[in-house]
Amino acid sequence: VTPEKVTVLCGGLGGSRLVDSLARAVGAENVTAIVNVGDDLEFLGLRVSPDLDTVLYTLAGLLDEERGWGVRDETYSVRATAESLGADTWFTLGDRDIGLHLVRTAALRAGDPLSTVTARLAEQLGVRVRLLPATDEALRTFVGTEAGELDFQTWFVRHRHADRVLGVEYRGEARPAPGVLAAIEDAEHVVIAPSNPFVSVGPILAVEGVRDALSARRVAAVSPIIGGEAVRGPLADMLESLGFERSARGVAEYYGDLVSAFVLDPADAAFAADIRGAVVAPAVMVDPRSRAEVGRAVLEALR
Amino acid sequence: VTPEKVTVLCGGLGGSRLVDSLARAVGAENVTAIVNVGDDLEFLGLRVSPDLDTVLYTLAGLLDEERGWGVRDETYSVRATAESLGADTWFTLGDRDIGLHLVRTAALRAGDPLSTVTARLAEQLGVRVRLLPATDEALRTFVGTEAGELDFQTWFVRHRHADRVLGVEYRGEARPAPGVLAAIEDAEHVVIAPSNPFVSVGPILAVEGVRDALSARRVAAVSPIIGGEAVRGPLADMLESLGFERSARGVAEYYGDLVSAFVLDPADAAFAADIRGAVVAPAVMVDPRSRAEVGRAVLEALR
Numbered sequence: 247v248t249p250e251k252v253t254v255l256c257g258g259l260g261g262s263r264l265v266d267s268l269a270r271a272v273g274a275e276n277v278t279a280i281v282n283v284g285d286d287l288e289f290l291g292l293r294v295s296p297d298l299d300t301v302l303y304t305l306a307g308l309l310d311e312e313r314g315w316g317v318r319d320e321t322y323s324v325r326a327t328a329e330s331l332g333a334d335t336w337f338t339l340g341d342r343d344i345g346l347h348l349v350r351t352a353a354l355r356a357g358d359p360l361s362t363v364t365a366r367l368a369e370q371l372g373v374r375v376r377l378l379p380a381t382d383e384a385l386r387t388f389v390g391t392e393a394g395e396l397d398f399q400t401w402f403v404r405h406r407h408a409d410r411v412l413g414v415e416y417r418g419e420a421r422p423a424p425g426v427l428a429a430i431e432d433a434e435h436v437v438i439a440p441s442n443p444f445v446s447v448g449p450i451l452a453v454e455g456v457r458d459a460l461s462a463r464r465v466a467a468v469s470p471i472i473g474g475e476a477v478r479g480p481l482a483d484m485l486e487s488l489g490f491e492r493s494a495r496g497v498a499e500y501y502g503d504l505v506s507a508f509v510l511d512p513a514d515a516a517f518a519a520d521i522r523g524a525v526v527a528p529a530v531m532v533d534p535r536s537r538a539e540v541g542r543a544v545l546e547a548l549r
Numbered sequence: 550v551t552p553e554k555v556t557v558l559c560g561g562l563g564g565s566r567l568v569d570s571l572a573r574a575v576g577a578e579n580v581t582a583i584v585n586v587g588d589d590l591e592f593l594g595l596r597v598s599p600d601l602d603t604v605l606y607t608l609a610g611l612l613d614e615e616r617g618w619g620v621r622d623e624t625y626s627v628r629a630t631a632e633s634l635g636a637d638t639w640f641t642l643g644d645r646d647i648g649l650h651l652v653r654t655a656a657l658r659a660g661d662p663l664s665t666v667t668a669r670l671a672e673q674l675g676v677r678v679r680l681l682p683a684t685d686e687a688l689r690t691f692v693g694t695e696a697g698e699l700d701f702q703t704w705f706v707r708h709r710h711a712d713r714v715l716g717v718e719y720r721g722e723a724r725p726a727p728g729v730l731a732a733i734e735d736a737e738h739v740v741i742a743p744s745n746p747f748v749s750v751g752p753i754l755a756v757e758g759v760r761d762a763l764s765a766r767r768v769a770a771v772s773p774i775i776g777g778e779a780v781r782g783p784l785a786d787m788l789e790s791l792g793f794e795r796s797a798r799g800v801a802e803y804y805g806d807l808v809s810a811f812v813l814d815p816a817d818a819a820f821a822a823d824i825r826g827a828v829v830a831p832a833v834m835v836d837p838r839s840r841a842e843v844g845r846a847v848l849e850a851l852r
Contacts, residue, residue: 291594291655323624327648331673333655341644344651345630352594352636370634 250276252545253429255380256439257282257446258297259314259478260470262304263531264439264544265375269305271541274374278429282441283360283379284387284416284449285398289337290328292347293354296399297446298364298379299346306371308342311534314478317342336404361423378425380450385420387449389413398445407480410487414444416452430459435548440470440529442481443500444488457504466507466548468529469494473513477530495520507548553579555848556732558683559742560585560749561600562617562781563773565607566834567742567847568678572608574844577677581732585744586663586682587690587719587752588701592640593631595650596657599702600749601667601682602649609674611645614837617781620645639707664726681728683753688723690752692716701748710783713790717747719755733762738851743773743832745784746803747791760807769810769851771832772797776816780833798823810851 252268254261256279265279282297296315303309303317310318320340329335339347346367353363359382368377387398390413393405401407430436441447451457471494476482482492490496494514498505498521507523511530518524525547531540555571557564559582568582585600599618606612606620613621623643632638642650649670656666662685671680690701694712704710733739744750754760774797779785785795793799797817801808801824810826814833821827828850834843 290651291658292651321624321626321644323644324627324648324651327645328652331649331652331670333648333652341624341626342630344647345627345636346634348593348595348627348647349631349634349636355594367634 251278251433252276252435252437253278253280253433254437254439255280255441255447255450256297256301257285257441258300259304260531261297261439261441261446262301262309263537264437264468264541265301266304266534267531267537267541267544268437269375269541270538271545274305278376278378278425278433280378280380280426280429280450282446282449283381284385284452285402285445286386287337287397287399289339290333291351292339292344293351294337294339294347295350295360295364295379298377299343301375301377302346302364302368302371302373305368305373305375308371311532316340337399359423361425376425376429378429379423380426380453380456381420382423383418383420385416385418385449385452387445388415388417389445390415402445402480411444411480411484412487414448414488416449420453422453422455426453427455427459430456430463435545436460436463436465437544437548438465438467438501438505440468440477442470442476442479442484443497444481444484451504460504464506465504466509466523466544467497467501467505468509468544469497469511469514471497471514472511472529477532493517498522498524509544509547554581554736555579555738555740556581556583556736557740557742558583558744558750558753559600559604560588560744561603562607563834564600564742564744564749565604565612566840567740567771567844568604569607569837570834570840570844570847571740572678572844573841574848577608581679581681581728581736583681583683583729583732583753585749585752586684587688587755588705588748589689590640590700590702592642592702593636594654595642595647596654597640597642597650598653598663598667598682601680602646604678604680605649605667605671605674605676608671608676608678611674614835619643640702662726664728679728679732681732682726683729683756683759684723685726686721686723688719688721688752688755690748691718691720692748693718705748705783714747714783714787715790717751717791719752723756725756725758729756730758730762733759733766738848739763739766739768740847740851741768741770741804741808743771743780745773745779745782745787746800747784747787754807763807767809768807769812769826769847770800770804770808771812771847772800772814772817774800774817775814775833780835796820801825801827812847812850 391409
């Protein structure tokens with residue numbers, strides 16, 4: 247175990263904010279993020295990795311913070327042209343964002359693994375947090391709904407997560423990307439970010455060896471539910487439809503024995519008595535200026 | 550032979566202007582353009598077909614006429630991002646242009662031949678001239694220089710055609726795209742556009758069966774050299790370095806027996822006596838407003 251080192255398992259927005267908070271608290275070079283790739287897609291021939299991109303853009307200071315995805319001050323000329331030529335454009339990609347997707351897609355087609363490409367993109371963007379895709383392989387998340395089974399982005403973006411979720415599946419044999427298991431084994435703190443447990447963290451847990459590596463460590467989770475609602479996204483409804491309580495307690499129940507410390511926002515302090523290893527600390531990180539403080543509070547709570 | 554039908558063999562800018570001129574003169578639905586693909590390239594993983602695009606953009610009224618390539622009112626966000634991520638950006642692609650390349654590249658990867666994709670793009674852009682790539686296969690132009698052999702775009706764009714051309718080669722077994730030979734056989738007029746004979750028309754002539762089909766027809770060429778200079782591009786220097794006279798007469802010599810009518814601009818009327826089938830007609834088509842007239846004059850000269 248290396249002192250000061252923190253490894254975070256995360257998805258997109260909530261995850262990226264915790265990673266940013268911890269990087270501000272202990273220094274970017276001490277933080278590793280293991281990022282979900284279960285919702286990656288090919289769109290217009292481009293390989294898009296929404297969660298990796300949200301983390302990259304957040305850490306590089308490029309994220310459109312209001313919208314919660316994509317690059318700020320974005321333009322949409324490519325999309326307008328593609329649409330005028332009859333292309334499907336239900337997944338919105340901005341021009342600057344497409345610049346990154348083109349570079350990544352070309353490198354992947356040339357044979358570089360996603361982990362190598364991601365490290366290079368991070369370096370070019372001046373991001374010093376170590377970003378690891380959970381796997382270099384094609385692990386994909388599918389959602390069972392009353393309308394049938396949908397791939398993640400069709401459910402989430404195309405159908406605006408309107409279909410009630412009855413089940414979640416991860417498909418594809420997925421070995422961990424280089425460095426993933428070691429990052430879990432070697433860090434002083436291993437933290438599950440306040441990301442959606444079913445569709446952001448779940449796919450990471452489905453990667454070969456990750457659950458076992460976590461079982462050997464003390465793992466903390468930061469609640470993605472505050473006051474009965476997700477800071478963003480459909481998690482609260484999913485908890486209900488998948489048979490869990492619509493609360494921080496429902497999330498703690500999902501993780502079960504895997505997690506031995508659980509960070510609750512002060513708004514949910516009442517649940518502390520029912521959750522193993524509950525610690526109360528501020529967990530709202532919407533404002534970048536408050537993040538260093540949240541990062542310090544989370545680490546303090548875990549010590 | 551179908552009366553009124555005109556088939557044009559062409560490259561990029563000069564070719565697109567003749568196609569536009571003829572379309573304005575006899576109606577777009579009567580014109581077929583057989584377009585060079587020898588300078589196509591993969592760039593940033595995108596399949597770019599510069600000559601097809603110049604013809605498409607010209608006919609759709611989208612061409613940046615001042616620059617002579619690409620889309621007018623273009624933006625460059627994708628390129629700026631790709632460059633900031635370390636990508637090679639020596640071949641300039643604008644955002645709107647990239648929208649088209651993405652749609653084409655995705656369709657090609659899905660297995661559609663270039664001719665099918667081109668017809669669809671033309672339809673979406675409201676272009677009624679029939680556009681045929683000379684071949685659906687990978688015919689590519691290479692240029693021999695004192696600096697060694699270069700693929701066409703490396704010589705033309707990356708090295709700004711600074712290297713003296715000592716030879717030109719077309720590589721790749723290329724069968725004609727569907728409709729190409731019939732378009733030569735059935736048209737009332739077959740015209741070689743005022744495009745570079747070595748690197749724009751030459752690759753079309755290298756497609757299987759094209760020379761034979763042309764030999765059976767009366768073929769006219771429009772001179773790409775006016776007053777000893779190309780309207781645009783490096784043709785005048787190439788004529789010299791490849792052993793031809795730097796003049797319209799040099800071009801006529803290159804085509805030789807293949808061509809039985811040769812349209813000279815009035816500025817070159819002095820060469821008329823030396824060129825088989827010479828006809829003098831205005832051939833400057835830079836201004837779109839003068840094109841219908843040039844088209845009519847060229848057809849009149851060929852009747």
